[in-house]
Amino acid sequence: MKKVLFILTFISLISVGTIDLNGQCNPDNFANACIPKLASGFNFLKSYKVDGEGGAKDKVEYSYVFTKGTQYMINLCANGAATDGIVVTLFDSGRNKVATSKINGQFITAIAYPCNATGIYYIQYTFDGSAGKCGGSALGFKR
């Protein structure tokens, strides 16, 4: 009976996991897991799936209009506590780099961006030595 319970628990954990037994990425779970990890005071806006499709994609990109006077937070979730080599980089509409989550070789799990210039911004996710190439992210805002 103990064995059965162990197997059921194990299978349940896999079913709510994010990379299944076939190595398929399930970024929805990572994206949803990221929402409650937004820092206190931030209102949830969007969740983003980061699926490198097993290496077929070297980047995943979204865009959003950020507005002056608003502070945004973008966080990252992947297998384990760290970001599994997933890096988020923010570019302005002219493709100038505004922010990145890889600083001095360190992978940071969240970016806080107090926007000073309204415009379309590109939120780009890349894989830097990532094992799973699979994760999720959430965007929040506060004034």
Next chain:
Amino acid sequence: MRLVAIGFMALLIAACGSSKKPDEKAFLESLDSAKTGPTIDEEVISSILQQIPSPLEISVLLKESGTKYNAGILNTSENLSKYNSNYKKALNLGVYGTDLGYTNIYEQNQDGLKYLTSIKSLADGLNIGQFFDIETIGRLATNSKNLDSLLLITTQNFNSINHYLQTQSRANLSVLLLIGGWVEAMQITCQVAAKDIKNKELQEKIGEQKIILEQIVLLLSFYKDDANMASLLKDMEELKGAFDKINITYTYKESTMEIVDGVAVIKDNSTTTINITEQDVEAIRTLTNSIRNKIIS
């Protein structure tokens, strides 16, 4: 052992079957607007749609700046019976979504519940009601301590609706929903600005909507073969004409970063300057009011 295994299989089957599959046929048959598909890849449309900021940002700005709650500037939930076509339902689902967000931010739960009922009705009419968890939202709305959860779940519900519509190749409804929401947020901002004509921050907030309106006009242009969409596009182009007088200057300067408590905190050194006059605001307010009246009537 066998019983446990059977029980587990049953659980798995139940879990697989629990994702609410809407009646696709009824959904497709219910569409009476924009039956002609766009002439552009749906992925392009989705990528533009996802850029449009949440109307919640405007409501938070108004509350934080000390603006008092004013139910009179919202679309009354009693207008619900006027919305019989899917075109009107989708637009006003967006309008009521913005109004619900506004009441939530100001913790006006009784008003919020009225909008919630109207939203559920419109969503059901478009066969997307399954994405609106009215019971949970209604329960959360009865206690102001649940504000964060309330905002989270309503945002998630609207995101799910938009995502679903886009995956079902029915992004036209998603476009209308977002436009309805944006026009209502514009209307709210313009009404507040009209009573506080010297408020520079509000004027700039209105001016920067030029960037979003350009995306909206682009989106609508993909559907101009549909009579309703073409009419809305004409109105939006007229509004864009008023916005064309506003000059937005962007200056890029490399940002700096520091790590604080495990978070990369950016110091944005870039700036935008928005040149907008009181006359511009008045022209935009008048046109927005006219478009909004067409939408809600």
